[in-house]
Amino acid sequence: MFMNSNLFEPGKSKAEKNFVQQAVKQNHRLDGRRSNECRDVQLTFGADWGTVAVTLGETKVLAQVSSDIGVPTTARANEGKLQLNVNIGGVAFLDEAQSTHDQRFLTLNSLLERTFRSSRCLDLESLCVAAEQHVWCVRVDINVLNHDGNLYDASTIATLAALMHYRRPDVTFAEDELRIYTEKEREFQPLLFLHYPVSVTYCIYKSSSQPIVDPSLLEENAADSVIVLSFNSYKELCTLNAGGSAPTNVRTIMQCARNAATRSKALVDFIRKALVLDEEQRSKGSGQVPGLVGLISEAAHKMSFHQLMKDELDKERATTEDSQMEVDEQPPEQAVVSVAQDDVKKEKPKQEKETPMDDSSWLPEESTPATVPAPKAGKTKQNRNKNKGNKKQHSKKPQNESDSEEETKPVI
Numbered sequence: 001m002f003m004n005s006n007l008f009e010p011g012k013s014k015a016e017k018n019f020v021q022q023a024v025k026q027n028h029r030l031d032g033r034r035s036n037e038c039r040d041v042q043l044t045f046g047a048d049w050g051t052v053a054v055t056l057g058e059t060k061v062l063a064q065v066s067s068d069i070g071v072p073t074t075a076r077a078n079e080g081k082l083q084l085n086v087n088i089g090g091v092a093f094l095d096e097a098q099s100t101h102d103q104r105f106l107t108l109n110s111l112l113e114r115t116f117r118s119s120r121c122l123d124l125e126s127l128c129v130a131a132e133q134h135v136w137c138v139r140v141d142i143n144v145l146n147h148d149g150n151l152y153d154a155s156t157i158a159t160l161a162a163l164m165h166y167r168r169p170d171v172t173f174a175e176d177e178l179r180i181y182t183e184k185e186r187e188f189q190p191l192l193f194l195h196y197p198v199s200v201t202y203c204i205y206k207s208s209s210q211p212i213v214d215p216s217l218l219e220e221n222a223a224d225s226v227i228v229l230s231f232n233s234y235k236e237l238c239t240l241n242a243g244g245s246a247p248t249n250v251r252t253i254m255q256c257a258r259n260a261a262t263r264s265k266a267l268v269d270f271i272r273k274a275l276v277l278d279e280e281q282r283s284k285g286s287g288q289v290p291g292l293v294g295l296i297s298e299a300a301h302k303m304s305f306h307q308l309m310k311d312e313l314d315k316e317r318a319t320t321e322d323s324q325m326e327v328d329e330q331p332p333e334q335a336v337v338s339v340a341q342d343d344v345k346k347e348k349p350k351q352e353k354e355t356p357m358d359d360s361s362w363l364p365e366e367s368t369p370a371t372v373p374a375p376k377a378g379k380t381k382q383n384r385n386k387n388k389g390n391k392k393q394h395s396k397k398p399q400n401e402s403d404s405e406e407e408t409k410p411v412i
Contacts, residue, residue, distance in 0.1 A: 010218050018223035025207040027187040031216060036259065038214040039150075041270065041305040045278045049188065050166030055302065057216065058148035063140060063158035065166040069178065072138040080127025080135040084112045084159070088094055088144040104151070111152055111241060112142070112159060115197050115230045119238040121165070123192040130173045138163075138191070149217035156199040161271050163191055165278070195232035196268045199239070200260035202227045206248045211256055211407065212262075227256055231264035266309055274303040383401050 020030070027035065039057040046052065050065030071078060086109045116122070117388030127136035140162060142155050170181045203223035204213040212219060212229070220226065225244025232238055237257070242248065295338065 010221065012066050012221055016218065017222040020219055021207045023204050024205045024212065030218060035212050038263070039155060041267070041272045042302040045165055052158055052162040052165055054154050054161065056150060056154040058146060059150060059154045060145040061154045061158040062143045062145055063162035065138065065162045067136050067138045067168045068133050072132065072135040077132040078087050079124035079127045081137040082122055082124065083137065083139045084109065084116065084142070085139065085288055086112065086142045091144055108151060108155060110229060112155060115156055115199060116159060119197055121193055121195050121197050125196055126192045129171055134173060136168060136177060140186070147217060149215050149220045150201050152199050152201050153214065156197070156230070157267060159199060160196060164271060164275060166191060173291050178233055184353045186276050195234060197230045197232045197238040198232040198264040198267045201237045202256045204244065204248060204252070208244050209252070211252060223243065229257060229260040231261045232378050233265050233268040235261040235265060270305050273308050277303060286309045
């Protein structure tokens with residue numbers, strides 16, 4: 001018999017949720033950060049191409065890229081394949097018998113699929129060796145070593161860094177013969193990208209209107225709504241995933257989008273700088289590149305975001321502070337709606353007095369004695385006979401003109 005799965009994961013009990021919500025209401029976080037402050041991101045590249053370990057606070061993710069020659073699909077015969085596989089079995093408190101294991105696996109896998117495959121960040125046509133025969137199949141394995149919140153951002157950073165770091169062998173296809181060269185024969189080729197997507201996660205609480213970026217595990221589980229935004233280096237929106245019970249207005253979403261675009265661009269620049277440093281370290285040939293065990297250990301050389309991106313970090317803080325000021329000065333929506341309704345109610349009676357309703361289209365106009373004189377009673381039959389005889393001559397007669405008052409009464 002298994003106990004309730006909510007007791008195994010921090011932030012699931014009511015006491016913890018109330019404590020976190022009260023702290024957010026007072027603009028306080030458990031680790032001392034501000035609402036717009038992110039944790040430090042650290043990258044460690046392995047000895048093999050496409051092996052990267054990402055540390056985001058206490059969250060650790062290991063990504064590894066591999067490739068193989070395969071057969072393309074019939075729908076896209078000249079494009080390669082990109083496959084993503086997520087493994088969260090290394091997390092201690094997530095047992096396979098619990099429902100949280102399947103939920104986190106499915107949500108994380110679907111988010112990575114939308115961020116990298118649906119947005120088509122890789123140039124899949126460059127992975128084609130021979131149309132309808134041979135293409136490169138690229139596979140990315142994401143292993144979660146430790147989970148302390150914001151697993152989405154750590155996984156996307158690890159996936160992007162591993163794909164940018166990976167080198168595939170050179171291959172030729174001539175006379176129905178496929179040849180794959182080794183690294184000594186020919187240099188390995190990097191993958192071609194169309195854009196570089198990175199996700200940023202925000203948490204929203206009902207007790208506070210200010211969203212929280214880069215939440216910890218306790219803050220993420222106690223949040224009422226979670227918004228995941230994926231932007232590329234061109235500040236273009238790739239994916240948007242929002243869910244929860246907290247109401248979000250347009251101003252809050254736009255504030256999160258502006259900050260996420262700036263954050264994503266800074267992360268892509270950080271990955272590029274880290275790749276340059278890794279190439280310099282490999283070119284020296286000093287043998288300091290860590291292996292798979294060295295990636296997990298804390299003694300490995302890690303490249304810190306706060307050290308390499310000091311200027312961009314100051315700009316990001318300035319932009320987030322300005323957007324926070326806009327949200328704080330936002331008037332309540334109920335007051336705006338009530339004022340607008342009062343204005344509409346005041347304007348409605350004025351418009352009714354100035355523009356009365358036109359009933360000429362569905363009621364016949366009454367004839368006035370000034371325009372149409374009243375005929376004598378003895379000549380009514382003669383006038384009717386005259387009108388019958390003159391129908392052919394006067395084909396177009398005014399609609400509002402009548403012969404006598406007696407004729408208008410039955411019509412009305």
